Amino acid sequence: MDALAGLLDGPRAKGAFLLRMIMEPPWSVRVEDGAPLCLMCVTGGEAWVVPGTGAPVLLKPGDIAVVRGPEPYTVADAPGTLPRALAGPGGECTSLDGEPLDQSMRLGVRTWGNAPDGTATVLVGTYRMDGEVGRRLLDALPGLLHLPADTWHCPLMPFLEEEVSRDEPGQSAVLDRVLDLLLISAVRAWFSRPGAEAPAWYRAMGDPVVGRALRLLQNDPAHPWTVASLAAKTGVSRAALARRFTALVGEPPMAYLTGWRLALAADLLRGTDATVESVARQVGYSGAFALSAAFKRVRGLSPQEHRAGA
DSSP: OOHHHHHHSSSOOSSOEEEEEEEOSSOEEEEOOOOSEEEEEEEESOEEEEESSSOOEEEOTTOEEEEESSSOEEEESSTTOOOOEEEOGGGOEEOTTSOBOTTTTEEETTEEESOTTOSEEEEEEEEOSTTSSOHHHHHHSOSEEEEOGGGOOOTHHHHHHHHHTOOOTTHHHHHHHHHHHHHHHHHHHHHTSTTOOOOHHHHGGGSTTHHHHHHHHHHOTTSOOOHHHHHHHHTSOHHHHHHHHHHHHSSOHHHHHHHHHHHHHHHHHHHOOOOHHHHHHHHTOSSHHHHHHHHHHHHSSOHHHHHHTO
């Protein structure tokens, strides 16, 4: 498992909000759903993404945009078009006056818009909950990531467009997994661009020593790792591993392991009904007390308070 796959493993898209939006100008949708991450792929026509801060971005066929929440943004036929619809939490859409638009603009299964033969078609996939995408990955992404069609090629977009309007048993699970794969492809392409400033943990995966250490920690966080045992597995001294790991990743091995364990624990607490004791043992702590102490020290609240905050 590499660093990127590891960050996306475990809690993933669960009943993600996916739709095909078909629009005819003029159109503009203000998005205030508070979601942590949204992917948009243009398969026909054009669309502009206007972030809360920063310059608007034009999306053409084959382009993909990844918008990091929870800040509001606008998707429109032109940057200056005033919003005519408001997308809120849970995929609920209303007019600016609060009139529901979900039914009046429904064009079919997971298809929504103002004209069935509109010139612009946008596939939208939204991760609704924190924890479905790792915080470490979210922190590494810009507020608006844009990959033009001529800089990457992803065969998943035509597949997603075909699948999004189907209504078959298990379709939601299929779409969730396709969305995960599309996100992985987009992020990998983004970090691989010439001159890209990939995060340290991503660049470190190419190092023969630190990359192996990262994989060991991510693949088996419950193991009672020490710097000595990790050094033995990677074939270097403790001092060499600690120095090299810190230089490439930006923090010592055990600090990285603590952050990884607590990130996994946070997702398990909100995504499952497992007891704090069970979660603690799954991520490498001796019990609920040890997990609670680490959780409070690093995150400033107890595991129970974190779970209640969901």
